[in-house]
Amino acid sequence: MGRLASLLILVGLAALVFAAPPRNALVSVPPPLPEQTLLTQPLAIVVNRTNSVDDLSLSELRRVFLGERSHWPNGRRITLVMREPGEPERKTILKDVCQMNESELKNHFLHGLFTGEILVSPKILATPIGVRKFVFNVPGAIGYLRLSDVDNTVKIVRVDEFLPEDKGYKLHVEATRTGN
Amino acid sequence: MRSSAKYEATQSPVALVSTVDRVLSAVLRHNATLLLVLVFCAVAVVGVFVIRDLQTANAEAENIYGVSVQGLREIGELQFDAQETRRATLYALTTNDSNLQVEYADQSRGADQRVTDGIAQYMHQAKLPADMELAERLTHDWANYLSIRDEVLASILEGSTKEAVTLDLTGGVPSFERVRQDLNEVKRSYDDQASRRLANVVATSRRSAVRLIGILGFTFLLSSTAVWAIQRSRMLSAIQLAKLQMEFVASVSHELRTPLAVLSSAADNIADGVVKEKMDLERYGRVLQNQSRQMTGLVDQILLFASTEDRKKRYVLEPLDVAQIVGSLESSTRELIQGAGFVVERHMQPGLPQVMGDLAAITQCLQNLVGNAVKYGANSRWIGLDVALGPAEHSPGQEVRISVSDKGIGMDRSEIPHIFEPFYRSPRVNAMQIHGTGLGLALATRIAETLGGRLSVVSELSVGSTFTLHLPIVERERLEMTGAASPPYSSKQT
Numbered sequence: 101m102g103r104l105a106s107l108l109i110l111v112g113l114a115a116l117v118f119a120a121p122p123r124n125a126l127v128s129v130p131p132p133l134p135e136q137t138l139l140t141q142p143l144a145i146v147v148n149r150t151n152s153v154d155d156l157s158l159s160e161l162r163r164v165f166l167g168e169r170s171h172w173p174n175g176r177r178i179t180l181v182m183r184e185p186g187e188p189e190r191k192t193i194l195k196d197v198c199q200m201n202e203s204e205l206k207n208h209f210l211h212g213l214f215t216g217e218i219l220v221s222p223k224i225l226a227t228p229i230g231v232r233k234f235v236f237n238v239p240g241a242i243g244y245l246r247l248s249d250v251d252n253t254v255k256i257v258r259v260d261e262f263l264p265e266d267k268g269y270k271l272h273v274e275a276t277r278t279g280n
Numbered sequence: 281m282r283s284s285a286k287y288e289a290t291q292s293p294v295a296l297v298s299t300v301d302r303v304l305s306a307v308l309r310h311n312a313t314l315l316l317v318l319v320f321c322a323v324a325v326v327g328v329f330v331i332r333d334l335q336t337a338n339a340e341a342e343n344i345y346g347v348s349v350q351g352l353r354e355i356g357e358l359q360f361d362a363q364e365t366r367r368a369t370l371y372a373l374t375t376n377d378s379n380l381q382v383e384y385a386d387q388s389r390g391a392d393q394r395v396t397d398g399i400a401q402y403m404h405q406a407k408l409p410a411d412m413e414l415a416e417r418l419t420h421d422w423a424n425y426l427s428i429r430d431e432v433l434a435s436i437l438e439g440s441t442k443e444a445v446t447l448d449l450t451g452g453v454p455s456f457e458r459v460r461q462d463l464n465e466v467k468r469s470y471d472d473q474a475s476r477r478l479a480n481v482v483a484t485s486r487r488s489a490v491r492l493i494g495i496l497g498f499t500f501l502l503s504s505t506a507v508w509a510i511q512r513s514r515m516l517s518a519i520q521l522a523k524l525q526m527e528f529v530a531s532v533s534h535e536l537r538t539p540l541a542v543l544s545s546a547a548d549n550i551a552d553g554v555v556k557e558k559m560d561l562e563r564y565g566r567v568l569q570n571q572s573r574q575m576t577g578l579v580d581q582i583l584l585f586a587s588t589e590d591r592k593k594r595y596v597l598e599p600l601d602v603a604q605i606v607g608s609l610e611s612s613t614r615e616l617i618q619g620a621g622f623v624v625e626r627h628m629q630p631g632l633p634q635v636m637g638d639l640a641a642i643t644q645c646l647q648n649l650v651g652n653a654v655k656y657g658a659n660s661r662w663i664g665l666d667v668a669l670g671p672a673e674h675s676p677g678q679e680v681r682i683s684v685s686d687k688g689i690g691m692d693r694s695e696i697p698h699i700f701e702p703f704y705r706s707p708r709v710n711a712m713q714i715h716g717t718g719l720g721l722a723l724a725t726r727i728a729e730t731l732g733g734r735l736s737v738v739s740e741l742s743v744g745s746t747f748t749l750h751l752p753i754v755e756r757e758r759l760e761m762t763g764a765a766s767p768p769y770s771s772k773q774t
Contacts, residue, residue: 230378230382233385234437238434241437
């Protein structure tokens, strides 16, 4: 049995070597994409209207979104609201705020919940309307929304003293992708 | 119109008494009509009450629907929405899916907004102090429940299910129970209102039914009385007419009998040769002539009255000078007046306009008045004839008034309304053996009315009477009249 297995492995390796095209051979590669224009729009950090916090630094925001800060100054427990994995808004938060990818974030929360350092895992909402309604209903909630999805039921928090409309605001999300 | 044209009240305090007499007389003569008017008034008054009752009942019914029934329906909706608020909150407890929890929270808030609006509307409609107090309590309890509900929702969404349940059991359930009791109380209030209004509608309907039955009975009673009164009135009128006709026949027979007796006696004397001398024969001839003329005049008067009985006698109306009328009257009554030894004192306003009329008819009318003045002038032997212009009482413009006065026996005030009735003879003149047919004034009145004028009388017992014929002036004369009349002058004729 051991000989037969060794033989099969050798045959397979040989087939891979001979089947591989030479480096200079023409290969069928997908055509390059046309010149792409990437449009973005601000991603607002929103909290409940009763929340007294108006301004957060990016580092404070990182601690909040990583669950390292559990309560607001008024004593209310912080409830994180996230979009589902793969959504552009979530990607922005992961990249610009948490500075992690999905698996790192997942591991971070698993570890934190296991050790007791993090009390509650983030709430996952499917739509921006759901995020808005959640933040409206929960006094300690914090989430993120495209600026166009924000209305007066929630409050926008300054990030590093910048509002989403301000020049120098750091959080932007891919808006649309157009091609020509 | 006819009765108003028959006589005038004197221009003195006596006028008021005369008016009262007239009203009393009308009441006696037209009791059936008055009864019918009374029935109509009673039906109208009760009808107004019944209509008002029906309107009240309608308003109550509308109130029952608009306020009580509508209010009960709204309270039912409020109760449902309040339960919906709670149900959606509790449903959020049953899942860990944040998306579903948000959806339930949204449903709960939608329902609570409807309840809040409903309570605000109830508060706005509440008028009674008790209702206002209840509305305020309901508002307060609902707000209290909502604050707890918000906390419960927040806990559920945060994932603190245990905390949410504890909060709901300790605060949510009791506060919602208070809201439920408040809503039940509001419902009871609407129930009470509806019951009270329904009782009002029932009472109003019962009252209307009683009134309708009452008015039907009253109408039946009064109508029966009115019919009875009408029948009785007709019967009395027929009896009165028959009596008057009998008296008329007796009177005419008596009037004819006197000249007939004279004629018969004179004829017998001539036939028996008692009268042979030429002078005596001439005297008898004049007697026969006078008596036959008197009989002819009497028969003519009766025939003329018969011809005017249906009021269809036609006269040829033409413009007449008043002087022409007066002249005709004087010539036709000269013999009568001179024979009776009366003096006529005439006052005639100069420049009088022409009047419309039939000369023969007017002369006949005035002749009857002069004849009465002679008949009832007693011992004064005086007749006044006044012709003047005056304002027409029943039409714009002016009229010519020809008045015949005497200073005779006059009339009692109660007699005046009857003297223009055909065949009427005052008991007083019957007792005084003053003969007549009772047709003179009736005939004069008919003539005056047919000519477009009227006859009026002013009389006082034992002082005398003045009968006035009012004649319309010719239209063009009426236009030309300026109202400035020259002072009257008087003349005396014997």
